[in-house]
Amino acid sequence: MLTRTHAAALFLLAALPLGAQTGWFRPSLLSKPELRKAMQSVDDRATGIVEEWIRLVEIPAPSGKEQTRAKYIRAEIEKLGLSGIRTDGIFNVSGVRKGTGGGPSVVFAAHMDTVFPEGTDLTVKREGDILRAPGVGDDTSNLLATLEMFRALDRGGVKTSGDLIFLASVQEETGLAGAKHWLENSGYRPDMFVAVDGSATEVWYGSLRINQFKFFYASPGAHTLESRGTPSPARAVAKAINALYGIPLPPVAEGLGTFKLPTLNVGMLGGGTVVNAIPREAWFTVDLRSLDSATQDKLESAVVSTVRRIGEMEGVGFRMERRMAVDYSRALPRQERLNHGVVQTAVATVNHFRKPGSPEIVPTDVGSTDANIAVSMGIPAVSVGAAVQRMPHRLEEYAEASTIIPGIKSLIALGFALTTH
Numbered sequence: 249m250l251t252r253t254h255a256a257a258l259f260l261l262a263a264l265p266l267g268a269q270t271g272w273f274r275p276s277l278l279s280k281p282e283l284r285k286a287m288q289s290v291d292d293r294a295t296g297i298v299e300e301w302i303r304l305v306e307i308p309a310p311s312g313k314e315q316t317r318a319k320y321i322r323a324e325i326e327k328l329g330l331s332g333i334r335t336d337g338i339f340n341v342s343g344v345r346k347g348t349g350g351g352p353s354v355v356f357a358a359h360m361d362t363v364f365p366e367g368t369d370l371t372v373k374r375e376g377d378i379l380r381a382p383g384v385g386d387d388t389s390n391l392l393a394t395l396e397m398f399r400a401l402d403r404g405g406v407k408t409s410g411d412l413i414f415l416a417s418v419q420e421e422t423g424l425a426g427a428k429h430w431l432e433n434s435g436y437r438p439d440m441f442v443a444v445d446g447s448a449t450e451v452w453y454g455s456l457r458i459n460q461f462k463f464f465y466a467s468p469g470a471h472t473l474e475s476r477g478t479p480s481p482a483r484a485v486a487k488a489i490n491a492l493y494g495i496p497l498p499p500v501a502e503g504l505g506t507f508k509l510p511t512l513n514v515g516m517l518g519g520g521t522v523v524n525a526i527p528r529e530a531w532f533t534v535d536l537r538s539l540d541s542a543t544q545d546k547l548e549s550a551v552v553s554t555v556r557r558i559g560e561m562e563g564v565g566f567r568m569e570r571r572m573a574v575d576y577s578r579a580l581p582r583q584e585r586l587n588h589g590v591v592q593t594a595v596a597t598v599n600h601f602r603k604p605g606s607p608e609i610v611p612t613d614v615g616s617t618d619a620n621i622a623v624s625m626g627i628p629a630v631s632v633g634a635a636v637q638r639m640p641h642r643l644e645e646y647a648e649a650s651t652i653i654p655g656i657k658s659l660i661a662l663g664f665a666l667t668t669h
C-alpha cells in the first residue's frame with residue numbers, strides 16, 4: 249500500500265505547479281452527504297464539546313500517571329465500536345476504525361499526559377471565548393478533538409477505504425515514550441502517522457533532535473560547620489549550569505517563528521534535604537534541541553564533557569541518566585517528507601478550515617511530538633493542532649474555545665482524505 253501511496257503522491261506533485269500542492273484534499277469532498285452530516289453533527293454538539301473539553305482538562309494526568317484519563321478515553325471509544333481496542337502495559341489506549349479495504353492505514357495520535365505535577369490546580373477559568381488552565385491546549389484540546397473526530401465519522405456514517413487508528417498516548421512529555429512503545433510493540437505498522445498536537449496555527453513535518461539528560465553530583469555530605477573547603481554537589485551544580493550556558497551555540501535558524509534553535513535549557517534542579525549540611529546529592533536536567541543530527545551530536549558531547557569535567561574539578565561523584573534518545577538514521581530526507589501526501593493534505597485541510605482572516609499556515613521542518621518517533625522509523629508523518637492555543641507548559645496556558653469546532657472538522661476532512669483517495 250505504501251508504494252502505491254508514494255506513486256500517487258509523486259504523480260500529483262509532478263502535475264501541479266509548486267505552491268499549488270493540495271495533497272489528497274479537495275474542498276468538493278466536503279459536499280459528500282456523509283461528510284456533511286458528520287460536520288453538521290460537530291456544530292450541533294458545539295456546546296457539549298467545549299463542556300467535555302473542560303471536564304477532561306480537570307482530570308489530572310501528569311506523565312506516567314495517565315490512568316484516570318486512559319479509563320475515560322477507553323470507555324468513550326468502546327461506545328464507538330472500534331475494533332482491537334486495547335490499553336497496553338503503560339496505558340496507551342488504541343482502537344481501529346476499520347476501512348472498507350484498499351486504502352492506507354493512518355494513525356491519529358493525541359497524548360493524554362501533561363507536564364504539570366500532581367496537585368496543580370487544573371480548574372478551567374472561562375473568560376468569553378478564552379479557556380485558561382494548565383494543559384488546556386497541550387494536549388487536552390487535541391485529545392478531545394481526536395475523540396470527537398472519530399465520533400463524528402460514526403454519526404455521519406462515513407466509510408473510509410483505509411483503517412483509521414485512534415491512539416491516546418502516554419508519556420509524550422517525558423521523551424515520547426508512549427508513542428515509541430506503541431509503534432514498536434502494537435503490531436501495527438501504519439502507512440501514515442498524524443500527531444494531533446500543538447496549535448491549529450501550525451503544521452510540522454520534521455523532527456527536532458531532542459536529547460534530555462539528568463545529571464547528578466554526589467558527596468559524603470558534611471555539617472555546615474565542617475563544610476568549608478569540602479567538595480559540594482550544590483556548588484558543582486551551580487558551576488556546571490553556569491558553564492553550560494557559556495557553550496557557544498550556532499546562529500539561530502531562520503523561519504521557525506518564535507522558536508530559537510539550537511538551544512539548551514536547564515528545566516529542573518534540586519538536591520539536599522536540610523539547610524545545615526552539604527547535600528549528599530544534587531542534580532539538574534538539560535533539554536537539548538537542534539534541527540539536525542550533526543549539530544545535536546556536537547552539542548551533546550560538549551554538554552556531557554562539560555558536566556563531567558566540572559564534577560572532577562569539584563571533587564564530587566558524577567552520574568547521568570538519559571531520558572530520550574531517538575535514532576534518526578532511518579528518517580526520510582527533508583524534501584521527501586515535505587512533499588509526501590500526508591503533509592500536503594494536512595496543509596490543505598488546516599488552511600481550508602483556518603480562522604478567517606488569520607495568516608496562511610505554512611509547514612515547518614520542526615517537531616517535538618509523537619510524530620518524531622514515526623519520522624525516525626521512516627513512516628510518513630505530520631503534526632497538526634485542532635484549536636488555537638498559546639503558552640504550553642506554563643500555568644498561564646490558554647486556548648480559544650470556539651476554534652476547536654473547525655479544528656475537529658479539519659481532522660475529519662484530513663482523516664477521510666488520507667485514507668480514501
Ligand SMILES: [Zn+2]
Nearest residue numbers: 386421640641
Ligand atoms: Zn507539550
